[in-house]
Amino acid sequence: MRKSSMSVQELPGATAYRPTPPPAWQPRTDPAPLLPDPEPYRVLGTQAAGAVDPELLRRLYRELVRGRRYNTQATALTKQGRLAVYPSSTGQEACEVAAALALEERDWLFPSYRDTLAAVARGLDPVQALTLLRGDWHTGYDPREHRIAPLCTPLATQLPHAVGLAHAARLKGDDVVALAMVGDGGTSEGDFHEALNFAAVWQAPVVFLVQNNGFAISVPLAKQTAAPSLAHKAVGYGMPGRLVDGNDAAAVHEVLADAVARARRGGGPTLIEAVTYRIDAHTNADDATRYRGESEVETWRAHDPIRLLERELTERGLIDDDGVKAAADAAETMAATLRERMNADPVLDPMDLFEHVYAEQTGQLREQAAQLRAELDAEGETR
Amino acid sequence: MRKSSMSVQELPGATAYRPTPPPAWQPRTDPAPLLPDPEPYRVLGTQAAGAVDPELLRRLYRELVRGRRYNTQATALTKQGRLAVYPSSTGQEACEVAAALALEERDWLFPSYRDTLAAVARGLDPVQALTLLRGDWHTGYDPREHRIAPLCTPLATQLPHAVGLAHAARLKGDDVVALAMVGDGGTSEGDFHEALNFAAVWQAPVVFLVQNNGFAISVPLAKQTAAPSLAHKAVGYGMPGRLVDGNDAAAVHEVLADAVARARRGGGPTLIEAVTYRIDAHTNADDATRYRGESEVETWRAHDPIRLLERELTERGLIDDDGVKAAADAAETMAATLRERMNADPVLDPMDLFEHVYAEQTGQLREQAAQLRAELDAEGETR
Amino acid sequence: MSTAAVQQPAGVKPATMAQALQRAMHDAMADDPSVHVLGEDVGTLGGVFRVTDGLAAEFGDDRCTDTPLAEAGILGTAVGMAMYGLRPVVEMQFDAFAYPAFEQLISHVARMRNRTRGGMPLPITVRVPYGGGIGGVEHHSDSSEAYYMATPGLHVVTPATVEDAYGLLREAIASDDPVVFLEPKRLYWSKAPWSPDAPAAVEPIGRAAVRRPGRSATLITYGPSVPVCMEAAEAATAEGWDLEVVDLRSLVPFDDETVCAAVRRTGRAVVVHESTGFGGPGGEIAARVTERCFHHLQAPVLRVAGFDIPYPPPMLERHHLPGVDRVLDAVARLQWEAES
C-alpha cells in the first residue's frame, strides 16, 4: 500500500485504535442534585410548617402586612401625583419580605425596580426607597450604608453586579453574601446568562431569586420561555436550582436561607424560582385588562401570601386577635407617616445636575453650571 | 375581633384556606427527555457502526481527508503571507464535515470564523471561503446563493441570525432548517442564551452545534463553565441536549441528522455539544505552548477523527488501499489548486470601499469617493 | 393653523403622532406581507406607547410578535428574518433599552450589506422611542442619536410632525437599508390635522425641511426640538429677529444642500437638540456647516443642547432640556453688533 500523504498513520502519537470516549471526557458535576424538585416547595399547611420557629412566622406575618400596606399606600401616592410611577409588588410580598429577612446586615441586596419593598423590609426608609419613583433623584439612599444596590431598571443588569460584589468580598475574605432579585422576563436577557455563568465558575457567594410573577408587562411566561421551569436553567450553569411557592413566605424564607447559608460556607451560587403572581398591573400606568382576565387574578387572590400565613398562625394558635391588630396598626402607622412625608414637596437644587458626574467637575461642566446658575438667577429676578 | 384594615378576609375572592400549590403551577415540559446522555454518543468502534450506510462512511472519510489537507494547506498559506490569519480546524474535521453533510441544499449553515471547512465541505469554493482571512474582502461569497451566512467573528452573534432565518422560513411555509455553529467559549455570551431561548419559544427549525474543542484561545473549559456539560444548558431552554464524541464523524453526523430531521418535522430546536479538541493553536498568530502541554495534545492525536474512521473502514473491509489513495489524491489536487489560486494576487479596486455601504451612495460618500479617486489618479501620475 | 381646519377635506381629523406611526406600520403590513413587527409587548398590549395597537389583532401573532425580553435577541433574530427576505420592524421599548442590542446593530445590521458586497442587504427598521420630557425615571429618556450617527451603514431618521411620522416610517420600512427610526417620545401625543386614508406625500429620507423661512438666523434642529424652535422663532419676532427653522428629518443621510443654503442666506446659525452637547450631533452639524459656509458666517455656529450630564430625574429635567429661552439666549450671542 502506497502511503498517501494524508494517511493518519503518519500523525505523531499514533497508537492502537481504541473505541474509547474522547480523552477529556469526564462530567465535572453530577446534574441530578442540580435539578429542581418537580413541584414548588411549600411549607405552610404542610408538615414542614411545624418545624419553623413561630417567632419567625410571626415576624414574617407582620412584615407581610406592613408590606401590603406599603404597596397600597405607594399606589395611592401615584394617584395623588406624589409618585411618578409605582411598580407594585402586591401579591409578591412573601418574596420581598423573605429576601430581606434571609440576609444578615453585612450581606448585600440587589433589587430591581419592583423590589422597593424588599429594601424597606430590610430597614431602608420608605421615602428613600421611593425617591427614584417620586422623581427627585435616581437612587435615594447611600448603597454602601445600607448594602442595598441602586434599584435597577435595565433588566438583569444588576445580576453581574451582585456576582462581582460577592466575588470581591470572597477574595477579601469577608463573610458576605449577595442576593440578587430579577423577574421572569429578566431571565431572557443575556446578562442573566452571563451573571449566572460567572457566578458558577467563580463559585461566588451569590443567590439569584427569580420572582416568576407570570408576566413581563403584558407578556406571559409561555411566550418568555419553553423551559420546564425557570429553576431548570440552573443545571446549565452547574448550580442547584430550587423551585418554591413564592406566596408561601415560610417556604421562600427557608429556601433563601438555605441558599444563603450554602453560599456563606463556600458552596457557591443557587438559582431560586419563586412562583408567584403580580396582582396589580405592571405599574399604575399599565392597563392589565388588555392582556389578562380577572378570573386568573381571582384564582391567585385565593392563594394570597398574607392569607396563607395568617391561617397557619391562627389555626395553630400562634397569633391572637391582638397580634393581628398590632400588625395592622403598625402597618397603618407606617402608611400614615409615609403619606405625610411624601406629601411634602422635596427640596430640590437644580445645580445638583452638575454634581457627581465626575469626582471633580470638569471645566466644561463648570461653564454649563454657570449658565444654569445665571438662568436661575434671571428667573428669580423676574419672578 | 376588631377587623384590621389589613386583614386578608377583606380581600376579594377569599375562599377557604387550601395548602395547594400556586394556581399557575404545571411544569410545561418534562425535563427528563431534554437531558443529554451522561456520556458522549459514539458510533465508530461500537455496535451502532454496523447500522451506518457504508457509502456515508466512505463519503465522510473522503471529506475528512480533504478537510485535513485543506487545514494544513491554509496554515501553510499563512506562513507564505497569503492569508492574513487562519484559525485551523485540524482535529475538528469530523464536526465540520458532518455539519455540511447533515444539511440539504435548501438548508442554511451559520458558520463561525473557524468553520471555513464546513463551508468548503458544503461545496463553497475554498478561495471564496478564505477571502475574509486573506483580507481582500469581508465575506467572499454570496450568502444567499450558497445558503451560507457570512463567517461570523463576533462570538455567538450568528446564533440569533440562524434562529430568525429558520423562524422566517417556517412562517413562509418553507421546509428549511438552519444549522448554527459555535465554540465552547461562545456559549458564555449573552447572544447564545438569547438565541436558544427565542428558538425554543418559537419552536424554530434550528440546530445548534457547539464544538467544545477545550479552549477559547487560551482559556480552558473549566474556566468557561461549571456545568455538567454544555449540552446540559439545553434543559434551561426546554429543548433537548445531545452530547456526542466530536471526533467520531459517524456519531456527529447521526446526531446532527436526527436533530435536523426533528427540526424539519416541526419538533423544534436541539442543542448539540460535540466534544473535540483544537489540535493547532487558536490561529497561526497564537502560541499554544503558553497555556497547554504537548502531552494533552498527544492524547487527542490518538483520538484523531480520520484515524477513527479509517480504522472502522479498514477493519470492516469497507475501503481498500485504492480508496485510501483516491481520497488522498483528491485532497492533494484540491490543495494544489488552492495553493496556486491563492498565490495569485487578488485584483482589488480601492473604489470598492464606497460600494454597498448603502443601497444608493449618499452625497457624502460620493464626495469621499471623488477624493480617493483623485488621490489614486495623482499617485498613478507620479508612479 | 386655524385656517387649515377650515380647508380640511373630509377624513382629515386631528391625529396624534402615535396614531400616524401605527397607521404607517398598518399600511406597510397590508401592502407587503414580508413586513413583520416584533418587540416587547408589541402584540396583545400594542406597545407601551400603543404605537403597535391593533396590529396583532389584525395581522396575527406571526406578523406582530411579542418576543421574549432580550433586545439583542430581538434585533439578532430580525437580522436572520431579513436574511430570509422579510422586512422586520423592530421596536426597542425605550432608548436605553436598545443598548443591549448595540453589538448586533453595529457589527451586523450596519455592515451586512457592505460585508457581503450587496449580497445580503438588511431592510430592517429599528424603532426607538427617544428623548425626554415625559417625566420618565432614569434610563427612559436618553437621546442616543450620536451613537447611531457615528455608525456608517445606518440611516438615522426622526420625524417631528404627524405627516412625517407616517411618511418617513413608510419610507424607512420600504428602504432596502437598515434605518434607525427615532421617535420623539414627547411628541407621541402631539396632534395635527391628518388624513389616514389619503396621507400627504412627504419629502424622502435624506431631505431636510424648512419649517419656517426667516432672514436673521437659521435654527437647525430635529425631532423633539422642532416645536421648541418654532416657538422660539415665534417669540423672537418680538426681539426683531426673523428666524428660520430647518427640521433635519434625517441625520443620516445629511442634507447639506438644504442646510447650507439656509445658513448662507442668513449668515448665522444655531443647532438645537436635546442630546448632550459634547460629542452630540451638534458638533458634526456645526463643523460641516462651517466647513461649507465659512465665509458666509457672521458668527460661529452655536449649539444649544442638553447639558453634558446623565439624563436627570423627572423633577429636574426641565432645567436640562433646551427650551425657548436658551435658544433665544444663543441667538442673542450671534454677534449682532457686527451688523450695526
Place this chain on the structure above:
Amino acid sequence: MSTAAVQQPAGVKPATMAQALQRAMHDAMADDPSVHVLGEDVGTLGGVFRVTDGLAAEFGDDRCTDTPLAEAGILGTAVGMAMYGLRPVVEMQFDAFAYPAFEQLISHVARMRNRTRGGMPLPITVRVPYGGGIGGVEHHSDSSEAYYMATPGLHVVTPATVEDAYGLLREAIASDDPVVFLEPKRLYWSKAPWSPDAPAAVEPIGRAAVRRPGRSATLITYGPSVPVCMEAAEAATAEGWDLEVVDLRSLVPFDDETVCAAVRRTGRAVVVHESTGFGGPGGEIAARVTERCFHHLQAPVLRVAGFDIPYPPPMLERHHLPGVDRVLDAVARLQWEAES
C-alpha cells in the same frame, strides 16, 4: 532623539508601548492590592497583545483573572467588584468586542456616581485596544471613541507615546472615575527610550500636549494619528509650512485651553483622526474650537478622518487610513491665498 540616547541614565532602554502598559498595571497592582485585572485571556496567555504578560504569574489568578467569554459579564462583574471597593482594570480584547458591554458601560459604569449622588463611585478602567493599521480582519479595527465621548460620566483617554502609555494608565487606574482607556493597536510595538524603574512623570489626564510647536497651522490629533501628524509636520517643512501638533491625550475631559491657545496662535487648524469623519470626534473638536476661536480663524477648521464606511478589509485599509498626504492636502486647503 539621537542625543537622547547619549543622555540616557542607566535603565533607560527602548521600550514598546505594550511594555509600558504592562508595567503600569504591574506597578499599580504592586502599589495597591485593590487593583484587579480581568478579561479574556489576560491571565495565563498574558493577553492577545501580551499587555498583561506576567501579571497572573506574579500576582496570582485572583488578581489577574481569565474570565469566561462574555464582555457584559466582565464589565458587569467589574462594576460589582468596584462597588465593594476594588479597582478593576478590564481588558476588552478588541474594540468591536466591547460592544456587548455597551449597556453596562452606558447605563451603569458612566452613571453610577451620579445616580447615587457620589455614594458609589466606580473606579474602573476599561482598556480597549482600538483602531486599525494592523491588518486585522473585520471587527478588529474599529475606532469607537465617538461612542464613549458622547457618554457623560466617562473619561476617555488615549496615549500616543510610550511615556504616556505608562503615565496615563497609572492615572486612569488611580482615578476614582471610570476611564475608557483606548490603546492604539498599531502603536503597541512602537518604541522609545524609557526607564521602567523611574518612569517620567507626565501631565495629568485632561491636559493636551503640544508635541511640536509651529506657526503656520495646528494639527489637532490623538492616539494612532499622532505619529502620522508628526511625520506630516516634518514633511510640510519642505512646503514652507511650520505645523504645530497637539496630542489631545484625553478626549474627555477636553483641554480647551491648550487647544484653543494653539489655534489662536496659528489661526488655522486641521483635526486628524482615524475614526470615521461623520459623527466622529472631529466634529465636536472643530465645532468647539470654532465657537471659541472664530475671529482668530483664517479658514474653517478642516477634518481629516477615516471615510464614512465600515472599516475596510486588510488589503484596502491603507486607502482608508488618514496618512501624511491626506493631512498635507488638508493643510493646503486652509485658504493660504488670504495670507498673501
